[in-house]
Amino acid sequence: MNIHTIADHLNSLADNSDTGMSFDCQPISGEVDVLQISILGREELPVFISVTEDQILCICYLWGTDEVKPECVNAMHESMLEMNIPMPLSSFSKIGDKYVVFGALSINSSFDDVEHELAVLSNNAVEVIDDMSEYLL
Amino acid sequence: MSIFKKIMTAIRGGASEAGEAIIDANATRIFEQEIRDAEHHLTKAKRDLTGVMAEQMxxxxxxxxxxxxxxEHEGYAMQALEKGDETLAIAVAEKIANLESTLADQQHAHDSFSGSADRLKDLVKKSERQVAEHKRQLSMVKTTESVQKATSAITDNFSSSNSKLLSAKDSLERIKAKQQKFDDKMKAAELLDSEDSDTSLQAQLKAAGIGSQDNSANSVLERLKAKKK
Structure with missing residues (x-):
């Protein structure tokens, strides 16, 4: 399992995904290979996949620290902690100055698992932004 | 300091900037070597354990x-005594004494093997836990580094493609607008479908001669003929 086999699989799905979503994959080269996945109709919120020795990480960037109303930071953090368990498959995190939702899969996961993860992560991201927009500028 | 704490401190300290490693690559390599050594020892301990258990059995x-x-010999000695053959009984008793001495030696060896086996089993369990723990820690370090490198690759890609990152709210607006457009299209299609079914009903009515009829050439001709009269 690497980003290229994942890309091949997602591209081969075309309109036949079980999740009702169409994925478009774009590899990004760098010190660590990353796969950028755009979901039809949600191009503004791409999901990034990187594969390490033991896990597959799927990350979706939510917003930057500069987008949070300063007086709401604590309340937002509390909401995120409280929502972390109810939110299916994904968790909140922060990379640098960006808040993210992410899911980590075992390297032994099937392509179906990856596809399911992407769909759930994307749905979570859209819903989180909608529900937490009161904290945002 | 635990690996967890180290990573936390490094991230807080701004090591999250691209190029700066959480724990230097050399330390990671040493750590990996340590894990391999531990795994090697573990394999050896398991082999030793099998050997000791075989000896124990x-x-x-x-x-x-x-x-x-x-x-058996105790039985023989009793029988010799019953027959009054004291000399034979003594000979058997000597044999029994020898056997008992060997038995004591074997018992001692057996106890020592069980002791070793128990110790080795504990050692194997402990080493297995340790290797798993080290692997978990190494995975934490590697994942942190990988995420940093991936982030810098993503950031570089964004800045090189000149695409502006939208704010979360703007992104949501756009996604919702697209969703709305899609929903509208679906609704329009449904509406068209239902209109189509209206027309088809009218066609059926017409075929049955019910409702308004077309102005066909025949009906025009009929009308003209009627005027002429």
Whole structure:
């Protein structure tokens, strides 16, 4: 399992995904290979996949620290902690100055698992932004 | 300091900037080597354990055999005594004494093997836990580094493609607008479908001669003929 086999699989799905979503994959080269996945109709919120020795990480960037109303930071953090368990498959995190939702899969996961993860992560991201927009500028 | 704490401190300290490693690559390599060594020792300990357990079983078999033989000879000694053959009884008793001495030795060896086996089992368990723990820690370090490198690749890609990152709210607006457009299209399609079914109903009515009829050439001709009269 690497980003290229994942890309091949997602591209081969075309309109036949079980999740009702169409994925478009774009590899990004760098010190660590990353796969950028755009979901039809949600191009503004791409999901990034990187594969390490033991896990597959799927990350979706939510917003930057500069987008949070300063007086709401604590309340937002509390909401995120409280929502972390109810939110299916994904968790909140922060990379640098960006808040993210992410899911980590075992390297032994099937392509179906990856596809399911992407769909759930994307749905979570859209819903989180909608529900937490009161904290945002 | 635990790996967890180290990573936390490094991220807080701004090591999250691209190019700066959480724990230097050399330390990671040493750590990996340590894990490999530990795994190597573990394999050896497991092999030793198998050997010791085999010896332990052999000793147990020997003990059983000696015990059986002693009982047997005790029977012979009793029989010799019953027949009043004191000399033979003494000879058998000597044999029994020898057997008992060997039995004591075997018992001692068996106890020592069980002791070693127990110790090795504990050692194997402990090493297995340790290797798993080290692997978990190494995975934390590697994942942190990988995420940093991936982030810098993503950031570089964004800045090189000149695409502006939208704010979360703007992104949501756009996604919702697209969703709305899609929903509208679906609704329009449904509406068209239902209109189509209206037309088809009218066609059926017409075919049955119910409702308004077309102005066909025949009906025009009929009308003209009527005027002429």
């Amino acid at each position: 052999a000793a147990k078999r020997e003990i059983d055999r000696l015990t059986r033989e002693i009982t």
